[in-house]
Amino acid sequence: MKYGFIKVASAIPNVKVGDVKYNTDQIENLIVQAEGKGVEIIVFPELCITGYSCQDLFRQQMLLDAAENSVLVLLDFTRKLDIISIVGLPIVVGDLLINAAVVIQQGKILGVVPKTYLPNYSEFYEKRWFASSQDMKEQNIRFAGHNILLTPNPQIFKTAEGANFGVEVCEDVWAPTPPSNRLAIAGAELIFNLSASDELIGKHNYLKELISQQSARTMTGYVYSSCGFGESTQDVVYGGNALIYENGKCISASERFSMESQMQIAQIDIEKLRSERRSNSTYVNAQRNIKYSILNNQFDIRYIQCNAAEQIRDFVLDREVDPHPFIPKSNDMETSCEEILNIQAMGLVKRIVHTHSKTVVLGISGGLDSTLALIVCVKAFDKLQLSRKGIVGVTMPGFGTTDRTYNNALHLMETLGVTVREISIAKSVTQHFEDIGHDINNHDVTYENGQARERTQILMDVANQMNGMVIGTGDLSELALGWATYNGDHMSMYGVNASIPKTLIKYLVKYAAQSLGGRASDILLDIIDTPISPELIPADENGHIKQKTEDLVGPYELHDFFIYYFLRFGFRPAKIFLLAKKAFVDGKEGAVKKDVSGAELGGTYDEETIKKWLKTFIRRFFTQQFKRSCLPDGPKVGSVSLSPRGDWRMPSDAAYTIWMEEAENL
Template sequence: MKAFESLYSHEFLRVAACVPQAVVANPAVAVDRTLEMAGQGDADGVGVMVFPELGLSSYAIDDLLFQDALLQEVEDGLARLVKASEGLFPVLVVGAPLRAGGRLYNVAIALHKGQILGVVPKSYLPNYREFYERRHFTPGAEVHGERIILCGQDVPFGVDLLFRAIGPVPFTFHIEICEDIWVPLPPSCRAAMAGAEVLLNLSASNITIGKARTRRELCAAQSLRTVAAYAYSAAGPGESTTDLAWDGQAAIFECGDTLAEGPRFPQGASMVRADVDLARIRQERMRLNSFGDCARAEAGAPFREATFTLQKPERNMPLERDVPRFPFVPAEPERLREDCYEAYNIQVQGLAQRLRATGLKHLVIGVSGGLDSTQALIVAVRAMDLCGLPRKHVLAYTLPGFATSDETKANAWALMRALDVSAEEIDIRPAAQQMLEDLGHPYAQGQAQYDVTFENVQAGLRTDYLFRLANLHRALVVGTGDLSELGLGWCTYGVGDHMSHYNVNASVPKTLIQHLIRFVAGEPGTSAETSRILEAILATEISPELVPAAAGAAIQSTQQIVGPYALQDFTLFYLTRYGFRPSRIAYLAYHAWADASKGAWPEALPQDERQAYDLGEIKHWMRVFLKRFFTSQFKRSTLPNGPKISSGGSLSPRGDWRAPSDAGPGPWLRELEAHVPEGKEVC
């Protein structure tokens, strides 16, 4: 269990952006404070720590940078840092003024376990407005392939350095300094294309009104553009305020997302840390073929690699990263509303365009009183509104079968009336009974045999009726099945709920559909009666209603068969969006779901979904998912058209997911069993 829990066993790397309490032109004290923070990082299991630009001397000291006494003390202090690093776990990246070849450079120095891994000079020196760096430093942009003697070690020196960890914790990082990210082509662009996954920026950017937001946007955009993690550390308290001020901004970004940001204007030292997802970065780069194309097209001078070994910590290192329980559903209310708005418009525009393209004026839809058909019906009436057609042109049918409950049937009728569509009911039981008799099924002889044939006769007849009704009325059949059901194969193949003329829900997961319906229920233009009906539908047990319940027993529950949609959508997202191995998905699910008190819940989440799942449950339902997912590919290979909704992906054979129908789950199940422990452990 210990190995399973460690973040370093699952392609995560703990990175820290550090802002020590600065001291003006006093390298000995600066080293002391750097070592204090390095000790904290060591205790916290941080793999890489980045410190501010010129942190060993302080930045705003002007012509004191030319003083031999100060420069010598910087080098002496650096030697002390190198010696102290022998007993520390993290890689330390510090800033200092450094003499080399008769010139003075503004450099970053990477050191680990008593070795200086390399020295990187600042490429671009600002010499405008308040900046005057060219007075003191030599630009490093042209320094390639050089070596220098530093602290008695022969070390690589230049802007062409990548630092690559080999062994148990493999990763590659690159260093740039402050102004380097403000130029049109930051050095980290080519470094990322050459393989750097973690980009570090040592900064001494002074603060002015609005500048922190600009820095944040720059770093986030750079992490997105380069498909990398970006850690930024700026000078803070203690720097000279003769003409400038400092806010000590420190933040860590990953693929455009802000992972962590420290306090601004701290009164003392501050450190912000985050667990960077190396697997996410690697998967994204592998999938984005344009990233590799650009790397080949823009290849410049080759990089040198400075290699080192980062061992896994012997002690347990639990993940310290927010893992959303609902990857398809943002937790922030404002973002959730925006996503719902966009999802609706994508669905509505897709369906409206299909109507225009076919020249048809009517839609046919089956309404069960469940989540999926409710969402599809709302989209259908909005598409009619968009096309300027009467809502009565939506021909909605409820088709009760052997197990249809009074509650869902009543909800279906209430919704159809509230939305002012053409509503009818067709009882499929007589036709189903006849088909079962023709098949010689035991149910037709009075036996309670509720097998797959019994279920699919009903599901198939419903869709058959809808298609024939579409023929009769020159209409288009609107599909209702969602992404979660397609992933689990929870749909009847062929002439069943698997098929339609256009499926507006095909890439909407079950966990998102609930919020889309809540979004409509809460809209100002929704009547109180419609909102009441929608809330009643949301409160209903998710069920196919194909098997009659025994007297006094609960109705057939979908989630008791295929698993909790919350967990299965989690697995679906990480398997199809990122291709993560099952043990890693289980690890993420463990941190997301094992403690019900952790993290934020999406707005208006039902109480029954605010629960915990232990590792044993996670592993059990992942087995179910993997078996159903791989054996159901043949259903996804013949899907009708439908719009892609989420960046989480779709399962369209023409879009995000293309796979052979005869592949089995063997490798995935074996990986799950080999690397995920059994038991009921909770974080």
């Protein structure tokens, strides 16, 4: 396990019912393939050594002896292998026969986990042959040359590199209180399920939902293997399911109804799971009962140490990394966009109702942020059945305003039917510079911020005139980078875009263009294609935007990527850099990326470029916290927010030394 990733596999061997030698050979073939691909833990289906559908053959001593002998064969086969293998077979325990999972590594049995919940309905009559773990007493047994403590209590296996995993068998996860609940609360980060689930109409989707919910509820990586081709089709068919989930998200799935052996491999991010657990108070509180039970000996958790790997492999990140983690991934993208816009709009609706305002005021620049804020205001006023004329859009041309943004701002407001006001800031800012003795030809930070603060003053005073409120347009990306003028565009009375990153804003505006159609669509599409700029520096000789934000602070798609993993999971620079290389560099040279809206997001980035802007992000994120410490109210939309009242509380004078040192040494 490196960078917090552990490579796991779910395998489905072809089987022959009752042919233990054939089945063992198939299992060995898959183990050696997985070992060669760097898999650390592999799980096989329930009763895979004998076949699940043996029925009354489970009463044959010859079959039971053959199953035990097959474990001896597997132990010998794995003697020099670091991979941990989890296989299913029947095991005799005194007068009982249990349906068990055996955990094997380097020629040793690490533990045996008995099945707890036995189905006894329809085509499954397991109670006819097997006893539940609840019927057992804790005892030592002799099996496959090993003395094994067999216990009905939860068992957690600890890999040499610190990952914790537990095992449950098939029906266990369908129970009202699955064993994986207790395993997860007691520290298991991975759950492996050996299963034998038949195929019925609609059952597959239900199964996926069940596993997804269990993985999400327990905040685990859930690795599921269910038997496939070769099981008896006397009454039912087994389609074969190899499924791997990470905190509710499916990251690998097999093809059903295959006649070939299958294996799904994925890297699960243990570090991400641990971060989620630490930040989730509900999960933390759920551990109280487990601790209480242990102290009072109501049940014991058995921790089993796995062996250390004899060979250290070079780490390669195999999993795909989404370059745009903030953009929703959904089969119904219209629904996702509507949900986001409704959250923003309803936040504003409540604020309007509470303040008894009939007017909102916002600056319209012809850029992405103010465009989205205007769309949200229109949606809120429509919900309140108020006239859109109560939305006062103010365009405030200054020294850097170009014809393109100016015309787009005016035309958009006219098309949407809001009140349009134009107030030039040139005269007032020129007077201000004279008052403070600043050379108007010196285009420094005073020159830029003077314009931004004048615009905010105008908006605030117009709002006072009209008994309204100023709607902020700044977004999450700008807040993270501190790309806002303190007490300028940094300030408002309600910031509707406060938790929307720049990449998502572009997507939402594209969606609005598709929804509105007509002239509004043309304007919005041109706004999307306009370079992002505060337009505080005069245009070039051709009247084009000279001051381009992404040339100064870096590409927003990179910064949004950094923001997501830094804030959402607390990843260190080295891991963010690893993920960014996978998302933006590996195997993508010369490619032109587009987001799901179809908007081009530029080409790839080399490692030096990623490193450069990652260092910029770290420096700006730490040094600009003072702006975030006094943010206006605004609605949280996604999983990341910088509100100082809830999601992000940080001292404004915190040092970034250790983060920058690691970034410098990448």
